[in-house]
Each structure stands twice: as structure tokens, then as C-alpha cells.
Amino acid sequence: MAGGVLLLSLLCWFYLLSGTGLEPMSGMAGMPPPSLPSTVLMWWLMMGAMMLPSAAPAVMLYAQVRRRQIAGGSNIPASWTFLGGYMLVWLAFSIAAAVVQLWLAGPDMRIGGARLAAAILIAVGVYQWSPVKSACLRHCRSPAQFFARHWRAGPVGAVRLGLLHGTYCVGCCWLLMALLFAGGVMNLALIALLTVAVSAEKLLPNGALIARISGTALIASGIAVMWS
Numbered sequence: 754m755a756g757g758v759l760l761l762s763l764l765c766w767f768y769l770l771s772g773t774g775l776e777p778m779s780g781m782a783g784m785p786p787p788s789l790p791s792t793v794l795m796w797w798l799m800m801g802a803m804m805l806p807s808a809a810p811a812v813m814l815y816a817q818v819r820r821r822q823i824a825g826g827s828n829i830p831a832s833w834t835f836l837g838g839y840m841l842v843w844l845a846f847s848i849a850a851a852v853v854q855l856w857l858a859g860p861d862m863r864i865g866g867a868r869l870a871a872a873i874l875i876a877v878g879v880y881q882w883s884p885v886k887s888a889c890l891r892h893c894r895s896p897a898q899f900f901a902r903h904w905r906a907g908p909v910g911a912v913r914l915g916l917l918h919g920t921y922c923v924g925c926c927w928l929l930m931a932l933l934f935a936g937g938v939m940n941l942a943l944i945a946l947l948t949v950a951v952s953a954e955k956l957l958p959n960g961a962l963i964a965r966i967s968g969t970a971l972i973a974s975g976i977a978v979m980w981s
Contacts, residue, residue: 758809758836765802769941792855795939796847797840800930803948804843804922807955811896811918812836815911818900830911838915839922846923850930854938867978870935874975880928881968889924890964893955926951 812832819829857864880886892899896918903917904910929947936943950967954960 757833758805758812762802762805762809765798765805768798769802769939769944787855789851789855792851793844793847796850796854797844799944800843800847801840803944803951804926806948807893807952808836808839808918808922810956811893811899812839814896814900815914818904827906829906830908834908834911835915835918838912838917839919840915841912842916842919842923846927846930853934857934864934867981871975871978873931873935874971874978876975877928877932878968878971878973878975881964881971886925886964887961889921890954890961892918892921893925894960925954 812835815835816832819832822829853864899918899921900914903914905913929951932947933940933943950963954964954967957963
């Protein structure tokens with residue numbers, strides 16, 4: 754299962770690095786305007802590239818529990834059922850992000866100017882310190898406790914588990930994704946940086962501290978941009 758998640762993540766990154774993700778905005782060069790479906794697809798695959806590495810431990814734990822349950826005679830849905838529920842939540846987020854992008858973003862795929870970018874930086878930094886962020890991050894960092902509390906039998910239970918885990922993941926990271934509107938939606942350097950930041954928060958021992966340090970840095974950066 755780990756290999757499957759890795760392959761899926763690599764395919765999403767190939768989509769981004771190949772430049773395919775730039776096509777939804779091709780209308781800015783005199784071509785037909787970007788469509789909602791293509792922009793949603795761009796966002797969804799971008800979220801897959803960014804979020805699957807940090808979701809891998811939960812998916813692998815599900816696969817491990819499934820193997821043990823099957824050995825004991827239970828019929829547990831495939832790990833892809835759980836992962837599918839997880840990605841459905843990010844699809845919903847991608848639809849919302851695509852609507853915002855098509856409505857507000859300029860030719861450089863950014864929203865507004867320096868002052869709005871500064872406001873986004875400060876807002877994201879403050880959220881990194883918020884109780885909501887901390888609560889969602891705890892669930893993401895402790896998949897064993899999450900499964901013990903929310904496990905349900907059957908395919909519906911597996912999808913529900915994925916949906917719930919994805920909801921906590923979105924709650925943890927959704928405002929970080931707003932940085933893409935400040936720095937450019939298809940800014941590959943920023944996408945890579947956010948991928949590392951999200952993975953560090955969720956996978957490293959001091960993830961909560963990392964989130965607050967990054968929040969402080971974002972607030973300071975926003976103030977610097979505002980005053981400049």
C-alpha cells in the first residue's frame with residue numbers, strides 16, 4: 754500500500770512538473786478562458802501531490818489493521834476505500850478553491866496586491882496558533898487514536914473514516930493553501946515548500962511547535978510586507 758500511495762503522489766507531482774497544471778490558466782495568453790472542471794482538476798491533483806506524503810502513515814496503518822482483521826476472519830474494505838474518502842474531502846476543497854481562483858485571481862494567478870498578500874500571511878500565521886489548528890493537527894498526528902475512536906465496520910465505515918480524517922486534514926491545512934493565492938497558484942517552489950511544511954507538522958516529533966514557529970514567521974513576514 755505504501756508503494757501505491759507513493760506512486761499516486763509521484764503521478765500528481767509529474768502532472769505539476771510537466772507544466773500540465775498551467776493549462777487551466779492558458780486563457781490569459783489569448784486562448785479560451787479556463788474552465789471550472791480543468792481548474793478543479795488542477796487543484797485536486799495539486800492537493801494530492803502536497804497532502805498524500807503526510808497522509809501515508811494513516812493509509813499504511815489502515816492497511817496494517819486490515820491485514821490483521823482479515824487474518825482473524827473479518828472482511829475489511831480495501832485501503833483504497835479509506836483513501837478515496839480522504840481524497841473526496843480534498844476534492845470538495847478543490848472545487849471551492851477553483852471557484853475563488855476563477856472569480857478573483859489575476860493573470861499571475863494571485864489575488865490582489867501586496868497589502869492583501871500581507872493580510873493573508875498574517876491571517877495564516879495567526880491560524881497556525883489557533884486552537885482549531887491545534888485540535889485538527891492532533892488528530893492528523895495520531896492516526897492510531899483516531900482509528901480507535903472512529904472505526905466503523907463495512908465499506909460505508911471505511912469511506913466515513915476517510916472523510917473524517919480528510920476533514921481534520923483540511924481543517925489543519927486549508928488556510929496554509931491560501932498562501933498559494935498570495936504567491937501564485939502554480940508557484941512550484943511554494944508548492945514544494947508547503948509540502949515540506951505540512952509533512953513536518955504532521956510527521957516530525959515536534960510538529961505542533963513547528964506549526965507555531967512557522968506561524969510566527971508568517972506573521973513577521975506579513976508585517977514586513979505591509980510596511981514595505
